Amino acid sequence: MSERREELLDELYNHTLNGEAEPVVALTHEALALGIPAVEVLFDGLIPALEEVGRLFEEGTYFVPEMIIAAKAMRAAMTILQPLIAQTGAKPLGVFVMGTVKGDIHDIGKDLCNIMLEGAGFKVIDIGVNVAPEAFANAIRTHHPDALGMSAFLTTTMPMFKVNIDYLTSLGLRDQTLIYVGGAPVTAEYAQKAGADGYAPNGSALVRDLKARLKITA
């Protein structure tokens, strides 16, 4: 089995990299039928593929549609794997709440970060766009995330980072989670001034930074 196992996972990796959902689903079924545990299909096949997708995107070799179809292929496999993984009691690497700030409806950057977070094994709770400070607060109370991400695409909506963080501080929620901010006009310096814990220019960088802070080595 071990030789076929490696072969199957290689194929799964390559088809995920190419964003081909159909063969990814077929190979996932095949892998499970062969007795490969769902967790191994995820961690040895799908996650390395999404990591590579993120790396290629970061270096400018891969483009947005290619990242999206790779994520779709992975999600198709995850609908099969998720129930099996849940049965084993395996936990996600962490919980991440993500939203675009109030007054801003841009979602592509946020969605690309979500792809990379899910691809790395995090559970992502996407609370959408135009998210009010109260909704961020509620999400912390409800989901107890390891980290919360706020996205803003406009220089006119970026000030909401500080507004949100100050509001969370006033409720005593600020220190219950790591806070990341990001978006096209955002810089590391701006993030620091807004009172955030972290900033990342793209999804791959976000995953790297988050894993380092949560001391996840795998």
Add this chain to the structure above:
Amino acid sequence: MNTRLTSPTQAVLIGPDQPFIIIGERINPTGRKLLAAEMAAGNFERVRKDALAQVAAGAQMLDVNAGVALADEPALLAEAVRVVQSVTAVPLSLDSSVVAALAAGLAAYQGKALVNSVTGEDERLDTVLPLVAQHGAAVIGVANDETGISEDPAVRFAVAQKIVARAESFGIPRADVLIDPLAMPIGAVRYAGAALLTLVRRLHEELGVNTCCGASNISFGLPDRAGLNAAFAAMAIGAGLTSAIINPLEPDVRRSIQAADALLGHDENCARWIAAARERVAAQPAAPASAQAAAPAAAPAPRSRPRPRPGSAG
């Protein structure tokens, strides 16, 4: 509504929801003295090369014209068709104003051809359309008639209606009639471009026919024709033009068409646009070694799955 054209091994769909179809224009001795002389002498080597080069450059169909002065055009067109079909698999457009040449070309053609063309003149309609019907081919109807080429898009639209009705009376379905809206040079006719866009839109929305245009004519007599042709192609595709007889070897025009396809959603996941962009990067002359390191990779290199480290999950 799609127009379906075939060769023994390939089918091409022309339609408003399909990628734009480029019909390569190069196999045409008009204005190509060398090609004309060679074809007249029975030498089809250049025809072969032109066919292969255009298909390699992205032409999904090829136009074949054998209009050499004082030569036996029916025999030449038939031979040109056989030669081109022997080296490429794309469907062909058979291009002649000589009815006997169209007949000889259709007889030699394997598959469902596009006949280029018939005008709205009664005498032409009644000789060309029966031939098209007999071979189950499709046809390009040119929007002019006995009165000439009108600058008024409404007049041309009426001619197009007449061609479609006459074709249907011969049993040729509307899907097998492409209308050529007639691109006139904007250098001589100020509103030729604007009028053509109006006409293309009406042909698409009101008559429900597909369209095919000899697009290069729009820039005749002007400098930087490639720039005009490229912009015109994108504008016409936006207005609903479904195919054109053009030179696919012209990179600006090709790029503009690829962009228009992507912008209209006719290129799923922008896959063809991305692939073409990678090809352009790969085709660039090699940069000095120092610059090469910084340049983005032309195409994803083969990658392999990292083997899990001991102690990782699983």
